[in-house]
Amino acid sequence: MSDDVRRLSDELARDPASRVFVPLGEALRKQGQLDLALKVTTRGLERHPHFPDGHDLLARIAVDQGDLQRAFDEWDMVLRLVPGHHGALRGMGFVCFQQGKLPQAEQYLSDAVARGDTDEGVALALANVRAARAEVRATPATSRAPIDARREVRLPAGTTHDPRFLFADVLSDAEQTAMLLDSGGLVLAGAYVAYDGRDVAQEVGAELSGVTDAARRATRHLALGEWTSIVFETEVGAEVARGARLVATPFASMLDALTRQRGVTAALVVSERDGIVVDSNLQIGQDGDRVAALAASLYRKARLSARAAGMGAVSFMQLEAPGGRLCAVGGGSLVLVVVAEAAVNVGLVRVELLKAIDGLLAAGGNE
Incomplete structure (x- = not known):
């Protein structure tokens, strides 16, 4: 809950x-x-x-x-x-x-x-x-x-004026999909067909509205400006045995590797469940507790959206705004979060974040 x-x-x-x-x-x-x-x-x-x-x-x-x-x-x-x-x-x-x-x-x-x-x-x-x-x-x-x-x-079957197929002409791959949502998460156009043939667009839309709400709160409280895009990559999630608990795994090396990247202002390991900071490396001016709570909420919403779409685990998430970026990866019950300037080299940050997933899984356990 x-x-x-x-x-x-x-x-x-x-x-x-x-x-x-x-x-x-x-x-x-x-x-x-x-x-x-x-x-x-x-x-x-x-x-x-x-x-x-x-x-x-x-x-x-x-x-x-x-x-x-x-x-x-x-x-x-x-x-x-x-x-x-x-x-x-x-x-x-x-x-x-x-x-x-x-x-x-x-x-x-x-x-x-x-x-x-x-x-x-x-x-x-x-x-x-x-x-x-x-x-x-x-x-x-x-x-x-x-x-x-x-x-x-x-409407004639297959026409692009059927709202479910509004984006058919602009998608380059049969496995791509697109949806148009209103501010409340209602799907106005587009579809999302699951592997079993069900159209789960409404379920995914409802979850995505939660993502945008969390993104709006994060960018507002972190003074990044209005968010312009959210990207999260997914893959089949690696399951960790139920009942696994937090173990003593040092996070200092992964945090140091991230904060050495030019433009990174904060790196934190956070509990997804309650937003508590497990470990952090912050630059002056960053409120670790606030960043942790906002990032954990946003990552959790992204994960629920991916699950509703049958897309597997979220392997990488990026929130972009004029004033900076918020990037994250998850492993078990933990989320590794990076706050960075808008001009940061996202590719390098992503590489370091993905390297850290195994460490998070080893320490984090399942929900």
Whole structure:
């Protein structure tokens, strides 16, 4: 259980009538605990049936569970409570787009933009809907599929105007994928197909929204500026026997090797579970405890995202911002973190970090 979930759960237990059920449900949703998120949110709405944020959250949980009709109904409720609600208009447009109801999708997305929704994903989705409608209008009526009187014509199979295949033309490899998310982790376009054939885009999107939240906190508290990119490499993780415990392994040599790199301002070995510093080598001006807590949270979110995508363990992570970089590798329960200037030689830092993984695994054990 994450610290946020534990804290919010305790707060809700102390005051069952509190509206804290919404951030608690959202935290659970981002962790992929959809059934529990649904239970918490439903119970909260029993006490607060006219709370729009609760219905908005319930709609996003329904999308993650693949229940588009319920999501639409919940967002419709939000609009009744708060006319012009950006999230509801965006969500209803998304549902209609997924269902092939292009005129309705265009209407909802147009309303969102007209009412001041500045999310770039909404503008892109609206352009995509309009392009799809133009394609349908350009298709001779005789070549179209028979129309179901209860719904609009669906998009032609395989067209890049199906939101799941929006990026098909720009991906160079059949094994590559791309997804477009809104700020809440809702997948507006793209897909992520697991090895067993399931589309797990919504699950991955929910986890990735947690990564961006953690990245935003890290760059803000470390004064690096707004983050511009996050990269994490994955591979099949090496399993360490359960029950393994921390052993006396010196970290001084790996920390020294990293801080000798020009532009590196801090190197720390951190417990992923609680963000406690195990060992560190800091330059003047670095707050080790703060760096550790932020980096551990970000790395954990990245690892959960990789797991949701079936990509194996995270072998290397890099967060880039105008004011610097945060790099990390993990081994068992430990994370080796580097804070560096923007101009640092990332290649050399990555090499030293990867060299250290065996040492971390030997010391860290499993979660």
